[in-house]
Amino acid sequence: MLPKVPDRGAAHFLLARQYAHLGELQKALAQLKECVGLDAGFDPEPAQSPSLRPLGSNTEFRAMIEQVRRRYPPVHKASVAFTVPAKDLAVDSRKQVFYMGRMHHNKIVRFALDGSVSDFVKEDIYDLMPIGGVHVDPADHSVWASTDAGKKHRPELLHFDAQGKLLERYASPGTMPYDLNDFVLRGSREIFTIQKDITCTASTARRTSSQT
Numbered sequence: 001m002l003p004k005v006p007d008r009g010a011a012h013f014l015l016a017r018q019y020a021h022l023g024e025l026q027k028a029l030a031q032l033k034e035c036v037g038l039d040a041g042f043d044p045e046p047a048q049s050p051s052l053r054p055l056g057s058n059t060e061f062r063a064m065i066e067q068v069r070r071r072y073p074p075v076h077k078a079s080v081a082f083t084v085p086a087k088d089l090a091v092d093s094r095k096q097v098f099y100m101g102r103m104h105h106n107k108i109v110r111f112a113l114d115g116s117v118s119d120f121v122k123e124d125i126y127d128l129m130p131i132g133g134v135h136v137d138p139a140d141h142s143v144w145a146s147t148d149a150g151k152k153h154r155p156e157l158l159h160f161d162a163q164g165k166l167l168e169r170y171a172s173p174g175t176m177p178y179d180l181n182d183f184v185l186r187g188s189r190e191i192f193t194i195q196k197d198i199t200c201t202a203s204t205a206r207r208t209s210s211q212t
Helices: 008-021 025-037 050-055 059-071
Strands: 089-092 097-102 107-112 117-121 131-136 143-147 156-160 166-171 178-186 190-197 202-208
Touching (some): 008 025, 008 050, 025 050, 025 059, 143 178, 156 178
Parallel strands (some): 131 178
Antiparallel strands (some): 089 097, 097 107, 143 156, 156 166, 178 190, 190 202
């Protein structure tokens, strides 16, 4: 499959981690050489990729780490805006607000840089399933979200206006059980989302809408 993979650096890096996990250290090292040779920016430091720890005492492996660090030195220019005990934040950079889906409360929360927190979409309206990915459309500040199947086995793609009013909802085709996970917006007419089988196999689904 390698000749056909667009991101060969990622494929070699993944193979290296798997070989290291299996104890095939020379094969893991060979895959890392291929990855580093592509200059794709992957960091083999075991602190970043624990599965590569068995290679930690190998001098050739340590030399590769130094090579990568010289080519891609760590940059620390960020400052903390605020801290929340969760992940999956989406950002509206022009309005300087952040959105986060709360899976266990079936709602979307809005964070401002002044530290204020409010419900963008409340959990007791629209009969939402657990919220997964959240993205802001920079063209009109509207918010898209994907959901898990939830108790009603109803994964959806949702579209809200900038005030949190539901504009559109699209039921996902296919046979249960699966969830809709993260996604990307491509221009104004296409959305690509991950259709994640609950048994942990994943595939890519494409959704288009003539209304968007």
